[in-house]
Amino acid sequence: MAKIPKKVLTLAFIRRDDQILLGRKKRGFGEGKWNGFGGKVDLDETISDAAVREVREECGLLVTNLKKLGVIDFEFVGDPVILNVHVFSTVDFTGNVTESEEMSPQWYKVHEVPFEKMWKDDPHWFPYMLDNKKFNAYFLFEGHEKIISHWIKEVESLDE
């Protein structure tokens, strides 16, 4: 059996009072969509180190105490690569929010998250993440706008 290639990605959310920091992606994969901050894990770093680095690169904040809340696998019809996205959240950060070449950041009230301008999977798992519940999920996309099937479940713990 051929091994299915998995691409490990991070996705981090920063919370402050009743707000969450999102960024509008200015280029590349998911351009135009609002999302958390994240990207590919480099060869020489852990997943959580990558999450910290991507937040700093994309919105200027230095985050600590990232908690892993979810692991989501995304598959796209016709593409053998599975995106293995590790979702983190924290309330601890220093620095000032700054726009980067990749992201235009903005604080949103948690009940005013702009799901219509986000990935279609987000409304399914955001409630778990916003409640600090741990979860595993899978989404099969056709193109970038249509979910063909998915599952999501709350879990006690997540592996690395």
Ligand SMILES: CNc1ncnc2c1ncn2[C@@H]1O[C@H](COP(=O)(O)OP(=O)(O)OP(=O)(O)O)[C@@H](O)[C@H]1O
């Ligand atoms: C399909 N449904 C999805 N729903 C929600 N979020 C999704 C997602 N699919 C990918 N993501 C996130 O989108 C970012 C892409 O990052 P991406 O630009 O590819 O990585 P990175 O910044 O390393 O790329 P550069 O090579 O620097 O352009 C990264 O946070 C990743 O977790």
